[in-house]
Amino acid sequence: MLNPVWLNTFATVAASHSFTDAGRQLRLTQSSVSEHIRRLEEHVGRRLLVRDTHSLSLTADGEAMLVHARMILEAMTHAELQFRSPRLRGRVRLGSSDDVALGPLPSVLAAFRRTHPDVELEITIGMTGRLYEHLDAGSIDLMVGKRRIGDPRGIPLFSGQLEWLGLTGTEVDLEQPLPLILVAEPSVTRAVVLDSLAAVGARWQVVCTSSSYAGCIAAARGGLGLTVRSHFLAGRGLSPPVNRAALPELPQVEFIALGAKHLSRPAETLLQILQNSDLRGEWPGE
Template identity: 80%
Template sequence: MLNPIWLKTFATVAACHSFTEAGRQLGLTQSSVSEHIRRLEDSVGRRLFVRDTHSIAMTPDGEAMLAHASVILQAMARAESQFRGPRLKGRVRLGSSDDVALGPLPAVLAAFRNAHPDVELEITIAMTGKLYELLDAGSIDLMVGKRRMGGRRGVPLFTSRLDWLAKAGTLVDLTQPLPLILVAEPSVTRSVVLDALAEKGVRWQVVCTSSSYAGCVAAARGGLGVTVRSQYLAARGLTPPVNIASLPSLPDVEFICLAAKRLSRPAGTLLQLLQESDLRGDWVGE
């Protein structure tokens, strides 16, 4: 078994290349340092150092052990830091766009809840434009949503392409205005789509507006027209139109998180988790 005390002593010796200096830094006698190293070597059955009266050097096994020791000691430090402090309590008011809530957000919320069970989460689902308004008004503490590429508000989390989707087998009649199913204003997706169509000179008609992406998907499944979803979010029952190549390509959007100027400790902790989490992946939304 790898005793963490032995690993700490081993890592310190490796860093300062001296048993004597390692003992000084750790508050141990040189004989204690030597004993820790001996017991670690006995535990793994390998020589970790080659040493004589004048020098000390790691063996190849010692170099391999150092890589493992660093990971183990860092993990222990993070665990000790979390449980050494008082348990987080309070409330976090989180705003999320519909598509993020249908995709990667649940995994982040589960991780936060498991680590901080005493914190109450209050979640508001809205279009990104509305979330900006709520944050500026002080109604939420932090938000996750999206922005146009090159936007300045928020910290980028990941980038996603926007895709055209419609009922399976749909062939768009390009001689007629493009029948659009879009989320209501204020919406980053809506404005990006309409700007892209205008730039290409494509005629369109908004045939259905919904307050949520779920409503857009339902209308598209019913064959009312074409809608747009982020690339990473699939929608069962919908596929790209048969003549997708004839439709203008849509630009990427950035998914971001943004926080109020002053955050409570629980809100700051959730913000850090969002920024450190890899929110990209394969999620299948309804």
């Protein structure tokens, strides 16, 4: 039988891409992490990870094992929460960026609701930068969104590739500054995009600023310029520019779950479900 402790260590290593970071999250020594991975590989008789001094990656068998590990750990978490804990009551104030809310969040909320039907959810949708402010001010209990530049807090969930989007058929004039449609400050996406452009010496002009992604999509559909969204949320009527290969490359962004310093039991439970859900690693979209 697969040891759930080994599986949890394996899933954490796969999500963090580091034995050291996994050990820190699990409060284990690096040697203990290595031992768990070794024993899991011996048990299944397959090599699951390829590791050198600079990188760590999953083998094909490792990718298959990660799917099973997440399903097993999530099922165990749900069972433990339902049968070992008294029935939860109360309210959880959750903040979510709209890209997460329109992407992977519904499945997590459904799982939480099935297990804890007496807990009221109060969901605030907003720019990730604002969610950090709400969390620090104590107006929400936890948040899911992009990791803020320079902020180490939060449990890594998944990574999303940023993409250029414009009106379908758009060909960008590379002799002119890039016409940008971006969300207003404070915005993690805005900061990441502008920092990436500055790093390669690209020229740009912000032609439209919106308080929401919906406004950015509307402006892009109107042909005002280019906007940026995670690859799993490409807007209807928009697509990457025809000459996208000539545009500056955009980075991946990391999505996290972050709780307040003092959480109620319902909020702590939802944070655990997020941490052990199948969002950990690389969420490809639907």
